Amino acid sequence: MRSAVxxxxxxxxxxxxxxxxxxxxxxxxxxxxxxDEDGTGPGAPHRGQLHAFLGMGHAQLEKLFPxxxxxxxxxxxxxxQGDAIRFYVDGRLxxxxxxxxxxGATRPFIERHVRRRVTALGNVRVERATARGLLFGPRRVLxxxxxxxxxxxxxxxxxxxxxxxGRSSRLGSWLAGAGWQAAPVDxxxxxxxxxxxxxxxxxxxxxxxxxxxMPGPRSGYLPTVIEPGALAAVEGDTWSVLLAGYADHxxxxxxxxxxxxxxxCVAPFREVAEVCEPLGDVEPFTFAESxxxxxxxxxxxxxxxxxxxDALATVNPVYGQGLTLATLQAASLHxxxxxxxxxxxxxxxxxxxxxxFVDAAWxxxxxxDLAQPHVTGPYPRGYPVLKRVADGITEASVTxxxxxETYMRVLHMLERPRALTGPRVLYRTARTLLGG
Numbered sequence: 001m002r003s004a005v006x007x008x009x010x011x012x013x014x015x016x017x018x019x020x021x022x023x024x025x026x027x028x029x030x031x032x033x034x035x036d037e038d039g040t041g042p043g044a045p046h047r048g049q050l051h052a053f054l055g056m057g058h059a060q061l062e063k064l065f066p067x068x069x070x071x072x073x074x075x076x077x078x079x080x081q082g083d084a085i086r087f088y089v090d091g092r093l094x095x096x097x098x099x100x101x102x103x104g105a106t107r108p109f110i111e112r113h114v115r116r117r118v119t120a121l122g123n124v125r126v127e128r129a130t131a132r133g134l135l136f137g138p139r140r141v142l143x144x145x146x147x148x149x150x151x152x153x154x155x156x157x158x159x160x161x162x163x164x165x166g167r168s169s170r171l172g173s174w175l176a177g178a179g180w181q182a183a184p185v186d187x188x189x190x191x192x193x194x195x196x197x198x199x200x201x202x203x204x205x206x207x208x209x210x211x212x213x214m215p216g217p218r219s220g221y222l223p224t225v226i227e228p229g230a231l232a233a234v235e236g237d238t239w240s241v242l243l244a245g246y247a248d249h250x251x252x253x254x255x256x257x258x259x260x261x262x263x264x265c266v267a268p269f270r271e272v273a274e275v276c277e278p279l280g281d282v283e284p285f286t287f288a289e290s291x292x293x294x295x296x297x298x299x300x301x302x303x304x305x306x307x308x309x310d311a312l313a314t315v316n317p318v319y320g321q322g323l324t325l326a327t328l329q330a331a332s333l334h335x336x337x338x339x340x341x342x343x344x345x346x347x348x349x350x351x352x353x354x355x356x357f358v359d360a361a362w363x364x365x366x367x368x369d370l371a372q373p374h375v376t377g378p379y380p381r382g383y384p385v386l387k388r389v390a391d392g393i394t395e396a397s398v399t400x401x402x403x404x405e406t407y408m409r410v411l412h413m414l415e416r417p418r419a420l421t422g423p424r425v426l427y428r429t430a431r432t433l434l435g436g
Contacts, residue, residue, distance in 0.1 A: 002159055004024040013309070018064050029127065030127045049107075052320025052324075056413040061327050084207055089395075095404050102232075104233045104240075142157055161305050187292075192245075194287070195258060196283050196285075197282045198239065200279055202237075205272070213226060226264065229262070293312055300346075303345050305346075312354065324413050367380075406422070
């Protein structure tokens, strides 16, 4: 492959550029926002929020960038496992899972290290410009039209173009305008709000790297007593703390309100609120709906084009799947190119492989979202039965180590959701609920 163009320089675009660097003589990363002086670069509007790097995402990131875990922890990130990761349901601490590892670091910190690795590659260059459209031939995409700020449009020819433009991607309209099919879109409105604040980190909560708390079956998945949230020990001797809420219970940017809600959380959050100094402002963000574009369902699609990251799918961020999903899509692109594909045929195999991971994240998040009273569907067939089973597994996962291990492996995208309905898990769930 002579050349590849990646439209979008945030996390998913960086991963795509890293993969393509192994297969293309030149990779052009098109990004309109300038790099910051410290190299953090552009990012999604929610980049300041607390992000999770799940087990599978962490493993895939290490494959793409060998040694990056050590690099991140040397720079101040925290790697936790076992008792250092604390999950609460309805205010009760779940039994730990020894094999699960999670990284405590902010998204800008992770992106900065990834960006430095990518831009140091000899065949990757950054073009500071905005994507204006695609160049179409009779059967394929031939490149992209771009424009730097205040400059006329120019054309970049490429053997492969990657759409990494995020949720606001205009690819659907570009395809339709050229006579191609736009992908079907699945949506689920969740009406989520969340807010992140930083606190100085001292000797409180020794050994804790990640804590996560959510309402569960006993509270009807509503924050009736315990506020939902997450906290992580991150670089710079800092706690990054997130509070979440739906519909009329969204957190705002008022620091006093944030602290008051934090004191209604489980013990680790209360301790941070009571003894740690707040740093900076509270940053709120809203997320209206989960969205999945089903490119793998199309029968006609131009060659020389793939989609990655939020441009392909975004799911409810409270489950922390976004960064991990991007790394799994990058791994799917790697597998697609390694199989011999070079852009001459439509990348439907890539979309179907990536779709396996998207569908798993979608199934997990939307099934959980439907437990919220304000979420009105669409409901999958047999949902009442599915919900009763899911509630039972969630309840059993609080005290049963084996059920919780499977639960956490699914949450961390190390196994597919169907693992939760295996005979062994269902048997131990029933035994736990019956007091056996």
